[in-house]
Amino acid sequence: MPVGTQATVKGMTTEQLQSLSVEILLCNSYHMLLRPGPDIVAKLGGLHGFMKWERPILTDSGGYQVFSLSKFRKVSEDGVTFQSHLDGTSYALTPESSMDLQVALGADIIMPLDDCLAYPATPEMAAVSMRRSMDWAGRCSIRFRERAPSGQELFGIVQGSVYSDLRQESAERLIEIGFPGYAVGGLAVGEPNAVMYEVLEQVEPHLPDDKPRYLMGVGTPEDLVECVARGVDMFDCVMPTRHARNGWLFTRDGHIVIKHAEYKEDERPIDETCRCPVCTKHSRAYLRHLFMAGEILSSVLNTIHNLYFYLDTMNRIRQFIEFRRFDELLAKVRNKQLRRT
Amino acid sequence: MPVGTQATVKGMTTEQLQSLSVEILLCNSYHMLLRPGPDIVAKLGGLHGFMKWERPILTDSGGYQVFSLSKFRKVSEDGVTFQSHLDGTSYALTPESSMDLQVALGADIIMPLDDCLAYPATPEMAAVSMRRSMDWAGRCSIRFRERAPSGQELFGIVQGSVYSDLRQESAERLIEIGFPGYAVGGLAVGEPNAVMYEVLEQVEPHLPDDKPRYLMGVGTPEDLVECVARGVDMFDCVMPTRHARNGWLFTRDGHIVIKHAEYKEDERPIDETCRCPVCTKHSRAYLRHLFMAGEILSSVLNTIHNLYFYLDTMNRIRQFIEFRRFDELLAKVRNKQLRRT
Numbered sequence: 107m108p109v110g111t112q113a114t115v116k117g118m119t120t121e122q123l124q125s126l127s128v129e130i131l132l133c134n135s136y137h138m139l140l141r142p143g144p145d146i147v148a149k150l151g152g153l154h155g156f157m158k159w160e161r162p163i164l165t166d167s168g169g170y171q172v173f174s175l176s177k178f179r180k181v182s183e184d185g186v187t188f189q190s191h192l193d194g195t196s197y198a199l200t201p202e203s204s205m206d207l208q209v210a211l212g213a214d215i216i217m218p219l220d221d222c223l224a225y226p227a228t229p230e231m232a233a234v235s236m237r238r239s240m241d242w243a244g245r246c247s248i249r250f251r252e253r254a255p256s257g258q259e260l261f262g263i264v265q266g267s268v269y270s271d272l273r274q275e276s277a278e279r280l281i282e283i284g285f286p287g288y289a290v291g292g293l294a295v296g297e298p299n300a301v302m303y304e305v306l307e308q309v310e311p312h313l314p315d316d317k318p319r320y321l322m323g324v325g326t327p328e329d330l331v332e333c334v335a336r337g338v339d340m341f342d343c344v345m346p347t348r349h350a351r352n353g354w355l356f357t358r359d360g361h362i363v364i365k366h367a368e369y370k371e372d373e374r375p376i377d378e379t380c381r382c383p384v385c386t387k388h389s390r391a392y393l394r395h396l397f398m399a400g401e402i403l404s405s406v407l408n409t410i411h412n413l414y415f416y417l418d419t420m421n422r423i424r425q426f427i428e429f430r431r432f433d434e435l436l437a438k439v440r441n442k443q444l445r446r447t
Numbered sequence: 448m449p450v451g452t453q454a455t456v457k458g459m460t461t462e463q464l465q466s467l468s469v470e471i472l473l474c475n476s477y478h479m480l481l482r483p484g485p486d487i488v489a490k491l492g493g494l495h496g497f498m499k500w501e502r503p504i505l506t507d508s509g510g511y512q513v514f515s516l517s518k519f520r521k522v523s524e525d526g527v528t529f530q531s532h533l534d535g536t537s538y539a540l541t542p543e544s545s546m547d548l549q550v551a552l553g554a555d556i557i558m559p560l561d562d563c564l565a566y567p568a569t570p571e572m573a574a575v576s577m578r579r580s581m582d583w584a585g586r587c588s589i590r591f592r593e594r595a596p597s598g599q600e601l602f603g604i605v606q607g608s609v610y611s612d613l614r615q616e617s618a619e620r621l622i623e624i625g626f627p628g629y630a631v632g633g634l635a636v637g638e639p640n641a642v643m644y645e646v647l648e649q650v651e652p653h654l655p656d657d658k659p660r661y662l663m664g665v666g667t668p669e670d671l672v673e674c675v676a677r678g679v680d681m682f683d684c685v686m687p688t689r690h691a692r693n694g695w696l697f698t699r700d701g702h703i704v705i706k707h708a709e710y711k712e713d714e715r716p717i718d719e720t721c722r723c724p725v726c727t728k729h730s731r732a733y734l735r736h737l738f739m740a741g742e743i744l745s746s747v748l749n750t751i752h753n754l755y756f757y758l759d760t761m762n763r764i765r766q767f768i769e770f771r772r773f774d775e776l777l778a779k780v781r782n783k784q785l786r787r788t
Binding site for chain 2: 112113114116117118119120121137141142146149150156157158370371373383387388389391392394395396398399401402403405406407
């Protein structure tokens with residue numbers, strides 16, 4: 107899922123997203139709460155009507171942005187109060203108001219409010235935080251069933267930091283409540299990749315086989331393959347779009363940093379094997395020029411390429427799985443990683 | 448002609464420009480000289496190959512940007528020396544090197560180096576400057592015939608500030624040299640609109656009927672109609688694109704400033720009569736949100752609308768001329784102007 111933070115994937119028209127075959131977007135409730143406000147979005151037909159995006163949308167609860175962006179955050183059993191990073195206005199989010207917010211935004215998949223924990227955390231801190239999140243998940247589920255229109259779905263989020271017993275307890279409590287999909291939260295928050303993979307391996311057997319699993323906020327193209335190998339079905343990440351704007355472009359042989367002088371006269375595309383609208387047309391030299399000149403088109407073209415690369419990576423994963431040759435893809439990725447390290 | 452200052456119309460892919468039926472772009476030689484440099488552009492196939500824009504391109508000489516942007520400008524009979532506004536590097540432009548630069552850039556229509564004069568100027572200053580520009584036009588023409596490949600065309604530029612005798616002398620000297628098209632320069636530099644119109648009326652009878660006339664750096668939608676009424680065929684201006692990025696959007700009833708709070712919940716398009724890809728899809732409320740949030744897509748969508756509006760204005764002018772009803776269009780524009788003042 108490309109990330110459309112403020113009701114737009116930065117620099118992309120909805121037509122461009124459609125022609126890249128983007129199937130679903132993530133939008134951030136936190137940003138919509140602050141600006142333009144849920145009432146305006148709801149009046150304009152929810153996020154779908156507001157953005158004019160007809161395909162599915164997932165919204166997060168806002169909890170993570172409160173944790174990472176806001177000022178003067180205060181968490182209690184009831185919920186979280188915080189000040190906007192934009193103008194200091196005070197807001198409160200409870201499990202219930204988070205559901206109401208996401209119902210107003212009208213996303214197809216919505217997420218429960220959870221308590222976000224910094225990494226590293228002691229087992230005691232992680233237990234308190236996880237149990238609070240599970241209590242909140244229960245309250246979210248109740249409010250959701252009261253208020254949400256049919257068609258919307260609420261996922262659960264497994265927490266518990268890096269502690270396998272806590273992760274197991276969290277998964278079991280969520281399954282008891284019952285959700286149509288399960289996210290793994292609290293990863294990609296600074297822990298080493300090996301730790302993230304290990305947590306996924308520990309959580310995996312505790313999740314139902316017949317429900318989608320969504321790893322929040324991950325990751326590199328290699329992460330996608332490694333995490334699919336550990337049972338993950340869905341991802342969201344700002345990496346392809348944010349890196350694009352910083353001139354970091356993905357290729358099958360790693361990445362290139364387009365500002366480097368070596369690309370000054372380079373007539374080749376970003377990736378000679380790529381069939382995206384940018385690689386079939388533009389040279390590295392032109393893309394470098396646009397980046398150095400600070401042109402808007404630099405962000406636009408780089409974003410098209412990186413999104414294409416990520417979606418293509420997911421397509422390749424699906425194909426390799428379909429042909430029962432996923433192990434080959436995994437071996438290929440690990441081999442390349444080894445060669446590069 | 449939309450302006451593609453640094454080898455890109457800010458925020459627009461070439462596909463978007465094509466689907467707007469943009470027929471010709473203007474690019475700035477000055478910017479290409481400084482970054483990425485003409486050698487790189489030439490190596491990548493000229494501006495057409497560099498930008499991947501197959502339709503016509505016009506380049507200016509760089510003289511106006513030297514006048515308006517550069518530091519420590521020094522003009523002599525031979526040409527102009529100046530320091531880059533980017534990093535202070537020294538450059539020289541002569542009539543000859545300006546031709547070589549534009550030949551390297553490979554534009555379809557190129558412009559002679561001229562001496563740019565601040566407004567207002569005394570008749571004496573204007574005469575000296577105009578005669579220097581005419582000498583340079585002669586030198587440009589000689590160099591152009593020696594160096595330019597077939598297919599490229601060099602226009603002349605009429606100068607002479609607001610003085611009709613100087614404008615006449617300038618037009619006559621250019622016609623003596625002989626050009627396939629004639630630009631009117633030194634207007635839209637701060638003089639009142641009425642003065643600009645008057646100068647055009649005075650110049651008009653001195654220009655050949657069978658050659659295109661190009662008014663440089665103009666203007667508002669109303670200016671386009673008023674100047675066509677005075678014989679102008681071609682325009683370039685940053686107004687539609689620059690105003691778009693500042694949230695100033697053109698409509699048939701004047702303009703709207705999209706940041707205004709009155710558009711916060713406005714479900715209507717920018718202009719209800721407009722058939723552009725933005726007006727047929729997006730609300731003012733969404734466009735206001737994108738602008739307030741500082742989103743790249745704000746610049747992109749606003750630019751699409753404003754370019755469509757300008758090109759549509761030119762299309763309407765052509766249609767009214769074709770049906771021999773141009774006077775009606777002119778009366779309509781003047782009526783609206785009166786109503787608004």
